[in-house]
Amino acid sequence: MAKLFFIHSTMNSGKSLDLLKTAHNYESQGKKVLVFTSDKDTRYMDINNNDLKGIIKTRIGLEREALLLERFLKTENYMDYIKEGNYDCVLVDEAQFLPREAVLALVDVVDRLQVPVICYGLKNDFRNQLFEGSEALLLFADKIQEIKTVCTYCDRKATMNMRIMNGVPEFDGAQIQMGGNESYVPVCRQCYKKRKYNYS
Numbered sequence: 001m002a003k004l005f006f007i008h009s010t011m012n013s014g015k016s017l018d019l020l021k022t023a024h025n026y027e028s029q030g031k032k033v034l035v036f037t038s039d040k041d042t043r044y045m046d047i048n049n050n051d052l053k054g055i056i057k058t059r060i061g062l063e064r065e066a067l068l069l070e071r072f073l074k075t076e077n078y079m080d081y082i083k084e085g086n087y088d089c090v091l092v093d094e095a096q097f098l099p100r101e102a103v104l105a106l107v108d109v110v111d112r113l114q115v116p117v118i119c120y121g122l123k124n125d126f127r128n129q130l131f132e133g134s135e136a137l138l139l140f141a142d143k144i145q146e147i148k149t150v151c152t153y154c155d156r157k158a159t160m161n162m163r164i165m166n167g168v169p170e171f172d173g174a175q176i177q178m179g180g181n182e183s184y185v186p187v188c189r190q191c192y193k194k195r196k197y198n199y200s
């Protein structure tokens, strides 16, 4: 039986690298993979361009073309496209950004086409709330795995993401910042609280 996987972690844990490694492993055995990223990962794309192609980039320089999942799901007969492509696996990067309907469409790919789907993404946003895609994946995935990372400020395991805007932690605002100069760091709960409530 094919399964839906959700592999989550905080920022900078190498999720995209893990995805590219999985794709490579399949392909080195002569198997076919279909690779997606979310339309909302606008870092490397021209948002006015309507084509289906995006890109997955890793911090160590590896990259690969990927289809934009939300746009792909709007194309006619996308289930046939996957079925006729005889794919051995579907891989999805930035899965936290997916709308719930997109996750349900992936559930159908698993259940109706018997193709395994592996989604990589963040679990919680910088306000420490679930992303829509992550919530749906936690509810529907057959297998949930965590990639562990270490807190930026101490040696504990990071479980949260902190938004840094111009060098200062930020705890309120829109979940997805478009074109801002913010960055995100993985932090543990204690370090997150320390900075949020200003105690030492």
Ligand SMILES: [Zn+2]
Residues within 6 Å of the ligand: 151, 152, 153, 154, 155, 156, 187, 188, 189, 190, 191, 192
């Ligand atoms: Zn810490």
